[in-house]
Amino acid sequence: MTLRDWVDETRTRFREEGVAAASRESAYELYLGGFRRLSPFYPGGENVFDREWDVLLVLDACRVDLLRQVAALGGYPFLDRPGELVSVGSSSIEWLSRTFDEDHREAARETAYVTGNPFSQRVLSEADLHVLDEVWRYGWDDERGTIPARALTDRAVATHREFGPDRMIVHYMQPHFPSVPDPLTGGMNAETLGEGKGWEDPWEKLRRGELSFERVWRSYARNLEYVLDDVALLLRSLDADRVVITADHGNAAGEWGVYGHPKVPIPVLRNVPWYETSARDDGEYEPELERPERGGTEEGVEDKLSALGYL
Template sequence: MTLGDWVSDTRNRIRDDGVVGLRESGYELYLGGLRRINEFYPEGTNVYDREWDALILLDACRVDLMREVADEYPFLNRPDELVSVGSSSIDWMEGTFTDDHRDEMRRTAYVTGNPFSHRVLSERDLLRLDDVWRYAWDDDAGTIPARPVTDRAIAAGRETDADRLVVHYMQPHFPSVPDPLGGGMNSETLGEGAGWDSPWDRLRRGELTEKRVWESYRENLRYVLDDVSLLLENLDAERVVISADHGNAKGEWGVYGHPKVPIPSVRRVPWYETTAEDDGTHEPETERNVERGDIEEKLGALGYL
């Protein structure tokens, strides 16, 4: 956004919302300043520079959130962390799937619930690219649930000879499947092109308490970790890593969510190593079906546009 765009948006906001609109524009100006110093933040570690057979990404998972629930899941017993290559999903994809790792990518299967994959990758870039969000989007939940991603990841593990498997869940990124805050995202909202009012934005405006947002965030993490547990019982992989593409800010530096800014709570992500063995306890139900819905609408619904 240019300064001219910001001035124009500010005028419209003040006209429509008065002081509230001015406050929102002030926040956007502040974020713009932070983005300009983003280049001075440590570059981060490309996951291809680490050893793993399967990488399970929990979208927008904070380090401290993972630590809160780690004792509930036996496979989360080797805590570590690293600095991500990005502060948003598209930053992570662009910083991970690079020309320097082209050969490794062609031996990688990527199963993803994150719609940004269409902006960065094509099927020719990888051994397998399974955009689960294209055909398993849940309008009622307003996101891509965990189970279709789990099913397709199990299928990829059994059907391909990939050297590496990346499984990208959409949780614990809001909306929270087990504990929605508000109406969430649905096809009606998508059709209006209105996007979605994130709980992080509502927290910033004082409409929700930090305790309430954190409870919903934590339940969404438990929801996806239950599926991770199922995946680990139906996948053969000697070295599995459970991590995240980026984290979230909950007020640090006056920032909420995960804009492209150099904040440790956004760039630091969990890194837990474990193993997986296919015991054959689950048969995948989700098959690749025809694409439905608009890509940009899905991104907007998740608060990305």
């Protein structure tokens, strides 16, 4: 956002929202803008292609402490080798752009990427990868306003069994809000998505004092458990000696006065989990979701990004 954009948005806010609300929101945007100027001075992070793994499971917007908390409760025995990584980005678009960069072009061409994150269309093409399966194009759930974890699991199992790639990345959308098992707002539906209205981000509602930290965190944790149940299924449905569970970025819950995951360089956004495990296919699960021949269209891409709070 340029200074002129900020001024124009501030004028609009004062007309539509009143002095108090407009002052609060514009001050926050100005604060974030100043923070973004520090990005060149923040450590660049480590590209995941520089580490050893056969299958990389990316949990979108997963905090280190959240995964530790859920792991400590038990129920997910594959979360027994914890570690951390400094991510290359504070948001999905940064992570994608800096992961699939020129220095790692050859590694990417040997990799299958199965993704539920709509930002893939801004960064990648089929020529960049061994397999590019943009599941969000045809597996999106308009009622929930996100892509269910099972859609990614199905396509990851099918892709691994059919193509046997040297490496595979599976990019789940959870625990990124909206929370599938515990929605905090009315959520998305086909009508609001079609109008591109976006949604009420729980992190923003927390910032404005409309939701308590405890309520947001509980929903966030349940969404993580929801996707980990599918990770458990995936680990029983393919063969891989080195599987890593990580995240593209984290979420801020008030640290440094920041909420959600704007493109600002703070540790809670850049430090992500790195859990190592393995997978063995017991042959019992047969995926149901099939990939359409043409993989969907461009229609509705911006609406999906807006629904996830990106626009």
